[in-house]
Amino acid sequence: MPVFRADQLARIATGIFVAAGSPRERAELVSEFLVRANLAGQDSHGVIRIVQYVKAIEHGDIKPGAKIEVVRETPTSALVNGNWGFGQVGAKRAMEIAVEKAREHSVSAVCACNLYHVGRLADYTQIALENGMIGIAMANSTKRVAPHGGRESLLSTAPVSFAFPAFEEKPFILDIATSVCAEGKVRVMLHKGEKLSYGYIIDSEGNPSDNPEDLYRGGAILPLGGDLVGYKGFGLALAVEALSGILSGDGCAYEARKKGNGVFFQAINLESFTPVDGFKRQMDGLIRAVKSSKLRPGFEEILMPGELEFRTEQKRLKEGIHVPEKTWEEIRNLADRMNVDMVSLLEHD
Amino acid sequence: MPVFRADQLARIATGIFVAAGSPRERAELVSEFLVRANLAGQDSHGVIRIVQYVKAIEHGDIKPGAKIEVVRETPTSALVNGNWGFGQVGAKRAMEIAVEKAREHSVSAVCACNLYHVGRLADYTQIALENGMIGIAMANSTKRVAPHGGRESLLSTAPVSFAFPAFEEKPFILDIATSVCAEGKVRVMLHKGEKLSYGYIIDSEGNPSDNPEDLYRGGAILPLGGDLVGYKGFGLALAVEALSGILSGDGCAYEARKKGNGVFFQAINLESFTPVDGFKRQMDGLIRAVKSSKLRPGFEEILMPGELEFRTEQKRLKEGIHVPEKTWEEIRNLADRMNVDMVSLLEHD
Numbered sequence: 232m233p234v235f236r237a238d239q240l241a242r243i244a245t246g247i248f249v250a251a252g253s254p255r256e257r258a259e260l261v262s263e264f265l266v267r268a269n270l271a272g273q274d275s276h277g278v279i280r281i282v283q284y285v286k287a288i289e290h291g292d293i294k295p296g297a298k299i300e301v302v303r304e305t306p307t308s309a310l311v312n313g314n315w316g317f318g319q320v321g322a323k324r325a326m327e328i329a330v331e332k333a334r335e336h337s338v339s340a341v342c343a344c345n346l347y348h349v350g351r352l353a354d355y356t357q358i359a360l361e362n363g364m365i366g367i368a369m370a371n372s373t374k375r376v377a378p379h380g381g382r383e384s385l386l387s388t389a390p391v392s393f394a395f396p397a398f399e400e401k402p403f404i405l406d407i408a409t410s411v412c413a414e415g416k417v418r419v420m421l422h423k424g425e426k427l428s429y430g431y432i433i434d435s436e437g438n439p440s441d442n443p444e445d446l447y448r449g450g451a452i453l454p455l456g457g458d459l460v461g462y463k464g465f466g467l468a469l470a471v472e473a474l475s476g477i478l479s480g481d482g483c484a485y486e487a488r489k490k491g492n493g494v495f496f497q498a499i500n501l502e503s504f505t506p507v508d509g510f511k512r513q514m515d516g517l518i519r520a521v522k523s524s525k526l527r528p529g530f531e532e533i534l535m536p537g538e539l540e541f542r543t544e545q546k547r548l549k550e551g552i553h554v555p556e557k558t559w560e561e562i563r564n565l566a567d568r569m570n571v572d573m574v575s576l577l578e579h580d
Numbered sequence: 581m582p583v584f585r586a587d588q589l590a591r592i593a594t595g596i597f598v599a600a601g602s603p604r605e606r607a608e609l610v611s612e613f614l615v616r617a618n619l620a621g622q623d624s625h626g627v628i629r630i631v632q633y634v635k636a637i638e639h640g641d642i643k644p645g646a647k648i649e650v651v652r653e654t655p656t657s658a659l660v661n662g663n664w665g666f667g668q669v670g671a672k673r674a675m676e677i678a679v680e681k682a683r684e685h686s687v688s689a690v691c692a693c694n695l696y697h698v699g700r701l702a703d704y705t706q707i708a709l710e711n712g713m714i715g716i717a718m719a720n721s722t723k724r725v726a727p728h729g730g731r732e733s734l735l736s737t738a739p740v741s742f743a744f745p746a747f748e749e750k751p752f753i754l755d756i757a758t759s760v761c762a763e764g765k766v767r768v769m770l771h772k773g774e775k776l777s778y779g780y781i782i783d784s785e786g787n788p789s790d791n792p793e794d795l796y797r798g799g800a801i802l803p804l805g806g807d808l809v810g811y812k813g814f815g816l817a818l819a820v821e822a823l824s825g826i827l828s829g830d831g832c833a834y835e836a837r838k839k840g841n842g843v844f845f846q847a848i849n850l851e852s853f854t855p856v857d858g859f860k861r862q863m864d865g866l867i868r869a870v871k872s873s874k875l876r877p878g879f880e881e882i883l884m885p886g887e888l889e890f891r892t893e894q895k896r897l898k899e900g901i902h903v904p905e906k907t908w909e910e911i912r913n914l915a916d917r918m919n920v921d922m923v924s925l926l927e928h929d
Contacts, residue, residue, distance in 0.1 A: 306685065308687055337657040338846075380882050381875060382875065395819070438876075459777065459780075463756045478859065483862070483865070485870070503656075504827050504828075505827060513826045514822060517832050520832070526786065527729055527787075528785070533728070533730050536814075
């Protein structure tokens with residue numbers, strides 16, 4: 232597998248998006264987010280998306296220069312229309328607005344609609360974090376998940392993200408689907424030709440399945456809680472649909488019109504509630520307490536949300552990012568077709 | 581089993597709390613919330629708590645006349661100190677403040693600390709709902725839940741509640757623990773002398789257990805997601821600890837000082853984002869879409885969050901509330917000891 236530094240991949244992605252008609256600044260932003268996903272080990276949200284995004288630009292599904300409009304606003308809230316620009320561009324702006332509003336008014340909520348794929352929610356809650364605030368994010372997308380007891384996919388994987396700053400410990404950044412797994416997990420197993428554990432998906436008849444193919448033959452992912460208490464993940468997914476799909480005006484997963492992501496973002500200013508350093512030190516205490524728990528048989532440590540991703544990032548920053556042959560070939564062919572000079576982009580220091 | 585109307589139980593509870601030293605208005609509020617839990621079928625949060633609350637008053641753990649103080653406030657946020665009054669009284673006030681603030685400022689966040697048991701979170705998100713708003717609530721409490729991979733209980737069951745108004749459909753009210761189950765579920769099985777399914781709890785060695793007794797012998801409840809993806813419920817529980825335990829100043833489940841509930845409430849004013857009727861009609865659409873899903877084998881219908889509780893309420897309003905002999909005997913003995921005239925309270929129309 233070819234191995235690249237993060238900056239090499241980012242330059243290549245940027246070069247391709249610019250050649251496809253994107254303003255440079257936006258191309259750089261999207262590329263940075265894609266490469267950050269690769270660094271974190273979440274390759275399904277990484278440079279593998281370059282080809283998809285360029286196709287979307289060519290089909291008019293992404294309008295790279297689209298104006299981001301604030302269509303409704305109060306001192307603490309905003310509704311952002313991404314006008315089908317890159318999802319990352321509209322979503323980043325939405326969280327920046329949330330942070331600006333929370334800085335002055337303690338708490339804010341910002342919805343955004345008409346966004347192409349926004350990528351990982353953690354990238355947005357992290358913006359609140361970098362501003363010393365709590366970040367909350369939810370998103371819906373197209374249908375992949377069955378309601379508890381049902382066998383039709385009618386809900387999205389409905390991810391949520393929470394970010395809290397800590398003092399000496401690494402910040403707490405949670406980013407999870409409210410289904411048993413994200414669609415990417417099933418797709419990866421499909422590509423590897425491996426079976427899933429039971430408990431992730433059902434086939435088109437509603438029976439438990441370990442075959443990833445079944446998801447793409449009319450099956451569905453189960454809501455978090457699975458057979459035992461799937462009504463919990465089902466309820467959470469509905470709440471995410473309501474906040475990021477309905478309140479945003481973007482539409483629900485079950486609707487035929489649905490494409491892209493609707494998002495619901497919040498920023499909360501710690502200062503309005505409690506001394507900031509005290510909050511961060513108590514986060515340290517919580518993290519240390521759970522990490523030092525006695526372990527269950529079969530476990531070697533307690534991992535905090537985001538901890539594995541952080542370690543992968545450290546490793547990949549040092550050792551580089553492996554890009555699968557097939558993905559790399561697709562990217563190279565695309566660059567050739569668009570007359571992007573890969574060699575000079577790779578050489579650059 | 582003795583059967584009573586809701587109003588009879590509410591008068592009895594009120595009479596006892598007043599005799600124990602509570603201001604009448606607060607006694608009525610707490611009694612209403614307890615009986616409402618019974619009506620919804622959540623008997624573990626119902627009149628069974630009367631005896632516990634009176635003991636707590638006698639031990640000084642509940643100060644029924646405690647002043648509820650707003651100790652920190654901005655136009656959109658507040659920190660409420662319940663000063664160890666009834667949890668319900670402080671929590672209700674906190675959500676009322678959240679609603680007042682969101683009415684003027686679109687979105688609000690209110691934390692409360694030093695609350696005795698607040699009961700069901702749905703009672704508070706419902707207050708936002710009755711005001712035409714979205715309600716969000718989270719709470720932490722004492723430790724019962726293991727971190728994913730750990731065998732010590734260090735987290736609380738960390739419930740969350742979301743409420744959204746609908747147009748013709750019943751409103752959407754979710755109220756779930758972010759652990760596989762609430763502690764009450766295990767206790768009920770223990771009292772019935774029945775086994776649990778595997779997947780709810782572990783014993784003190786961290787092994788899966790179906791014996792409810794194991795929870796009370798050093799075991800723990802598993803986070804939502806269980807063995808398969810328990811890191812998800814673990815992450816959600818940590819987020820709830822941070823918002824309702826740390827931001828509120830109430831403390832985390834793992835801390836020795838922890839008692840009662842810390843809460844984090846939000847109200848969101850629909851009008852700031854979207855026309856209210858449009859939102860409600862889209863909630864109808866979402867509810868109808870998921871309820872009409874084709875079913876999995878073994879299921880007879882798709883139940884919305886809160887739907888079962890609503891049906892139980894309709895039934896119990898008509899047929900009355902059955903109180904187990906043991907619970908009723910305890911309440912009668914308590915009333916006798918406190919010279920509360922049960923007969924006249926029961927006779928009253």
